[in-house]
Amino acid sequence: MNNFIFQNSTKAVFGKGCVKEYLACFTRKMCKTDTVMLAYGGGSIKSNGVYEDIMAALEKSGKTVVEFPGIMSNPTYAKVLEGAKLACENHAGLILGVGGGSVMDCCKAISLAAVYEGDIWSDFWARLGVIDFEPLPLCVVVTAAGTGSEMNGGAVITNEEVKLKTGRDYPQLNPKFALMDPTYTFSVPVRQMISGGFDTLSHIMETYFSEPDEPNVSDDIMEALMRSTIRDLRAAIKNPQDYTARSNLMWEAAMAENRIIKLGKKCDFECHQMEHQLGAYTNCNHGEGLAVLHPVYYRHICKAGAPKFARFATEVWGISAEGKSTIELAKAGVEALADFIKEMGLPATLRELGVDERIDLKVIAESCACVPGAYKAMTHEEILEIFKECL
Ligand code: NZQ
Ligand code: ZN
Numbered sequence: 001m002n003n004f005i006f007q008n009s010t011k012a013v014f015g016k017g018c019v020k021e022y023l024a025c026f027t028r029k030m031c032k033t034d035t036v037m038l039a040y041g042g043g044s045i046k047s048n049g050v051y052e053d054i055m056a057a058l059e060k061s062g063k064t065v066v067e068f069p070g071i072m073s074n075p076t077y078a079k080v081l082e083g084a085k086l087a088c089e090n091h092a093g094l095i096l097g098v099g100g101g102s103v104m105d106c107c108k109a110i111s112l113a114a115v116y117e118g119d120i121w122s123d124f125w126a127r128l129g130v131i132d133f134e135p136l137p138l139c140v141v142v143t144a145a146g147t148g149s150e151m152n153g154g155a156v157i158t159n160e161e162v163k164l165k166t167g168r169d170y171p172q173l174n175p176k177f178a179l180m181d182p183t184y185t186f187s188v189p190v191r192q193m194i195s196g197g198f199d200t201l202s203h204i205m206e207t208y209f210s211e212p213d214e215p216n217v218s219d220d221i222m223e224a225l226m227r228s229t230i231r232d233l234r235a236a237i238k239n240p241q242d243y244t245a246r247s248n249l250m251w252e253a254a255m256a257e258n259r260i261i262k263l264g265k266k267c268d269f270e271c272h273q274m275e276h277q278l279g280a281y282t283n284c285n286h287g288e289g290l291a292v293l294h295p296v297y298y299r300h301i302c303k304a305g306a307p308k309f310a311r312f313a314t315e316v317w318g319i320s321a322e323g324k325s326t327i328e329l330a331k332a333g334v335e336a337l338a339d340f341i342k343e344m345g346l347p348a349t350l351r352e353l354g355v356d357e358r359i360d361l362k363v364i365a366e367s368c369a370c371v372p373g374a375y376k377a378m379t380h381e382e383i384l385e386i387f388k389e390c391l
Pocket of ligand 1: 105286
């Protein structure tokens with residue numbers, strides 16, 4: 001194991017009915033002014049009953065509510081600034097983000113921008129900054145599982161002006177508490193449920209396929225998490241109202257990104273770098289973009305990490321090692337992943353994402369960061385090859 005320091009400051013409250021039980025009390029405790037800013041997305045919370053639960057709890061808390069709706073998927077920096085302005089004008093003492101990764105990420109950036117005098121993009125996203133002050137407190141109610149944003153300080157923001165989609169993880173941006181009622185995810189469209197589930201799987205794989213490869217508890221936990229995510233996605237597709245499957249998917253998403261599995265690991269996340277830039281240029285769905293990229297990327301790095309990909313084949317997909325060389329087994333693992341992507345009905349090509357030759361893939365490839373944790377370091381030329389193979 002590599003050295004690490006571990007802390008996770010988010011209080012996770014999990015289970016059916018948790019919003020009704022805890023939100024009013026937590027709000028009273030966390031909000032130091034009279035006003036809570038309630039932030040949400042395009043309106044799903046108004047058609048599935050979540051909004052009523054939230055408003056009832058906030059009324060019980062005795063706080064005034066100012067609403068900040070319309071946070072879009074792949075949230076923009078402009079939306080962050082709009083939210084920060086509203087929070088300041090209304091002296092909000094707490095931001096309550098209700099939604100999936102996009103709402104949670106946008107709210108994290110708002111919690112910083114609302115108290116910072118400078119430009120948060122240039123000081124905290126364009127480069128890594130130091131947060132030596134208290135952001136506005138943030139609490140979240142998760143309505144879509146996948147990103148795991150609820151239990152980390154990560155916020156992925158798209159700056160449309162410079163065409164960059166950048167994620168930063170500042171522990172100070174961890175939500176103070178995260179309420180996770182799996183029944184709130186029942187209304188997520190199946191396509192988004194699968195995309196979120198694949199995002200979870202991707203987070204685990206991006207961590208698993210990195211050194212160290214000597215026996216370590218993080219890799220062991222990840223194998224169990226990957227098997228469970230695959231099992232629970234299959235069950236949730238059969239029956240989206242399956243509480244067992246949906247509650248597992250919700251906690252698997254949090255486990256994949258609450259930093260526990262990353263302990264002692266280098267982490268890869270090149271696939272995320274590529275997907276984020278595809279997103280910056282095309283606004284594609286995050287989990288679906290990852291589904292297109294992963295098998296192709298892994299065919300490129302499989303040889304360099306062959307023993308680990310072989311272990312993935314046997315431990316995650318149950319492929320027999322008998323009669324196979326390490327590289328044959330490794331390749332079988334990657335193809336099992338590609339088959340699973342097809343089985344889930346996820347897109348397998350960029351064309352299916354609406355990306356075609358009219359988009360300059362070279363420009364996108366050159367805008368991607370090449371990260372150091374992978375089995376094989378990428379170059380911009382190789383990223384372009386990957387994009388072309390994905391077409
Ligand atoms: O906006 P509304 O109307 O709420 O609809 C949303 C949206 O259309 C809908 N939805 C959410 N909960 C629902 C629901 N529809 C019905 N019933 C519900 N209960 O789902 C759609 C997608 O939501 P969104 O939040 O955009 O999806 P996701 O959770 O996949 O988040 C994606 C964003 O998170 C970033 C991605 O890059 C992307 O910007 N990520 C954040 C990470 C982090 N902070 O740690 C890590 C990830 O790797 C990822 O990069
Ligand atoms: Zn992701």
